Amino acid sequence: MRKVYLLILFALTVVIPIEAFSIGRWDQKVDAIDFSCVGYKGKSQVPPSIPVMFSIRPTGGDDTELIQAAIDSLGQLPMNSAGFRGALLFGEGEFQIAGCLKIDQSGIVLRGQSEKRRSILKATGNNRRALVEIEGKEVVASDKIVSVIDSIVSAGATRLHVSTLAGLRPGDRIVIKRPSPQSWISLIGMDKKEGTFGERRGLIWDVGTRDLYWDREIVEIDTTTNSITIDAPVTTVILRSCGGAEIRKSEDQAFVKNVGLENLEFDSDYDLNNPKDEEHAWIAVSLQNAEDCWVRNVNARHFASSLVYVQDRARRISVLNCSSVDPIAEIGGFRRQAFWIEGQQVLVRDCKADHGMNSFAAGMCAGGPNVFFNCTATNALADNGGAESWASGFLYEQVEIEGAGLMLECNYRRAQGGGWTAANSIIWNCRADTLIAEGSTYAPNQLVFADSSLYQTQMKS
Numbered sequence: 111m112r113k114v115y116l117l118i119l120f121a122l123t124v125v126i127p128i129e130a131f132s133i134g135r136w137d138q139k140v141d142a143i144d145f146s147c148v149g150y151k152g153k154s155q156v157p158p159s160i161p162v163m164f165s166i167r168p169t170g171g172d173d174t175e176l177i178q179a180a181i182d183s184l185g186q187l188p189m190n191s192a193g194f195r196g197a198l199l200f201g202e203g204e205f206q207i208a209g210c211l212k213i214d215q216s217g218i219v220l221r222g223q224s225e226k227r228r229s230i231l232k233a234t235g236n237n238r239r240a241l242v243e244i245e246g247k248e249v250v251a252s253d254k255i256v257s258v259i260d261s262i263v264s265a266g267a268t269r270l271h272v273s274t275l276a277g278l279r280p281g282d283r284i285v286i287k288r289p290s291p292q293s294w295i296s297l298i299g300m301d302k303k304e305g306t307f308g309e310r311r312g313l314i315w316d317v318g319t320r321d322l323y324w325d326r327e328i329v330e331i332d333t334t335t336n337s338i339t340i341d342a343p344v345t346t347v348i349l350r351s352c353g354g355a356e357i358r359k360s361e362d363q364a365f366v367k368n369v370g371l372e373n374l375e376f377d378s379d380y381d382l383n384n385p386k387d388e389e390h391a392w393i394a395v396s397l398q399n400a401e402d403c404w405v406r407n408v409n410a411r412h413f414a415s416s417l418v419y420v421q422d423r424a425r426r427i428s429v430l431n432c433s434s435v436d437p438i439a440e441i442g443g444f445r446r447q448a449f450w451i452e453g454q455q456v457l458v459r460d461c462k463a464d465h466g467m468n469s470f471a472a473g474m475c476a477g478g479p480n481v482f483f484n485c486t487a488t489n490a491l492a493d494n495g496g497a498e499s500w501a502s503g504f505l506y507e508q509v510e511i512e513g514a515g516l517m518l519e520c521n522y523r524r525a526q527g528g529g530w531t532a533a534n535s536i537i538w539n540c541r542a543d544t545l546i547a548e549g550s551t552y553a554p555n556q557l558v559f560a561d562s563s564l565y566q567t568q569m570k571s
């Protein structure tokens with residue numbers, strides 16, 4: 111019964127109105143951020159089925175070069191009108207991979223056989239690494255800076271007034287940088303808190319250490335108001351008095367696009383005599399500088415950290431019906447985080463994790479919006495939620511954590527602290543030993559129990 115009372119208490123406390131403050135006032139509504147823009151193509155589209163161009167079988171030895179050569183051959187094929195080159199079909203059995211597979215060309219799909227005829231990609235050896243890296247080129251932004259001139263841009267906004275429209279057009283790719291100057295750090299109180307052992311790094315933030323980046327596209331320009339409309343919302347308030355924000359045009363071709371992994375099993379070697387061995391593969395799939403990619407019907411076991419790690423410059427990613435079990439690592443730090451999301455417009459749906467620490471992790475300064483929907487963590491070894499600091503615009507909906515809590519809060523408990531772990535994020539119809547949604551006045555987190563689904567309602571609108 112105590113758990114039920116705790117849930118009711120938190121549900122009541124999060125609806126207290128936001129108080130006025132010296133630089134202005136606004137009300138952050140529960141549904142202010144549009145979470146329907148997440149996932150493949152920015153609308154949670156079902157990834158397509160791509161025709162097979164090549165197929166390979168395991169050799170019984172190290173298959174790294176064989177698989178990489180097949181991936182590279184796919185990368186040389188012309189793309190069709192939908193942006194795909196074709197699929198590589200893995201045969202039944204175990205493929206041994208001593209190195210790392212790299213996908214840096216768009217339009218490539220890696221596909222396993224089926225649930226009954228398993229295609230297993232096994233990371234061999236004792237190297238700490240990601241088994242598959244989906245990574246485009248580093249995003250290059252223009253030297254020309256356009257300033258956001260609004261006094262306040264609320265979280266959830268898609269319209270920005272700018273200093274100039276010169277050189278901007280609908281369809282342009284842009285990078286929006288919301289800086290973290292001392293004025294903002296002081297505003298949210300992250301210049302005076304002390305953590306465990308008086309540790310400074312986590313709870314007293316330094317200037318420039320919590321900058322946010324949003325990769326967006328201009329969809330409309332209004333010359334009468336000198337404003338632009340972007341394809342997905344910002345997730346943290348922009349205050350002109352706290353540094354505002356700057357916009358730069360970026361290169362569209364930098365991102366690798368339309369890459370999928372599906373129907374595969376991932377495994378990692380480890381020391382069978384050491385259940386906390388860490389000298390082996392840490393991550394099954396890592397994505398960076400990637401867009402409109404997916405990981406679907408993929409299972410992983412024995413990795414030290416994550417099945418999927420979505421880094422900060424990856425966007426519109428779908429992770430669907432995946433599971434991570436039996437991680438092999440110490441219980442601490444950035445280990446056993448099955449689905450680790452630092453990116454933007456990421457959907458993690460119908461996924462499961464077992465014996466993880468923070469299996470559904472909102473990573474440091476994640477740009478968002480991001481959604482964990484209908485996910486379950488069993489035998490959880492630690493609380494889920496914010497993994498470090500200021501993950502913005504996360505929705506946890508129908509997420510169940512067995513054995514631990516789901517927390518969006520100011521974290522004092524870790525030795526290195528962390529401070530405000532999340533901003534403008536929502537826990538909606540979730541279950542856990544403890545549910546906490548606490549945020550800064552200027553970036554409230556909310557706990558909601560309702561008869562309807564926020565994510566599915568927004569998808570229909």
